[in-house]
Amino acid sequence: MREREPILTKTMKASEARQQFSQLLNQVFRGEARVLVEKSGIPVAGIISARDLERLTFLEEQRQKDFAVLDEIGEAFEDVPKEEIEREVARALTAVRRKQRPRRERVARAS
Structure with missing residues (x-):
């Protein structure tokens, strides 16, 4: 089985992303790219696929659960x-x- 190639992350100015929005959405949908949008050289947003967003959401939820367990353990040793x-x-x-x-x-x- 062939390994998936890593998805390229493009960095673009907000004005460029606005002009190429339709093409960017297609590239993201096809899994060809992720886009980091910058404004005045500062990263302000990312354009990722719905699948990537689901994965990110899952990982954030898992992280919250993991930290909740650590908080419980910490409470047991408060004294x-x-x-x-x-x-x-x-x-x-x-x-x-x-x-x-x-x-x-x-x-x-x-x-």
Whole structure:
């Protein structure tokens, strides 16, 4: 199966985008381009396909859910001093890395 080529992102002045709007919409629809619109050299908008917008919306929703989980976890440790949390996290990371080291070394030797 052939990999999809990356979609080219064009950067255009707002005045150019306005003049070529119909062509840009067709290119975006066909998955040939994304457009970053600038005004006075400042990025102000993007023109993306409906599929890209759906993907972006999904990722934003997922991100909000992920942060909500982190907020819940944080609430459980509200009364624990930050320094103690940092010590425990460092200790846990050290333990996991120690446990994973033999596996990583085997993989490194095999390659």
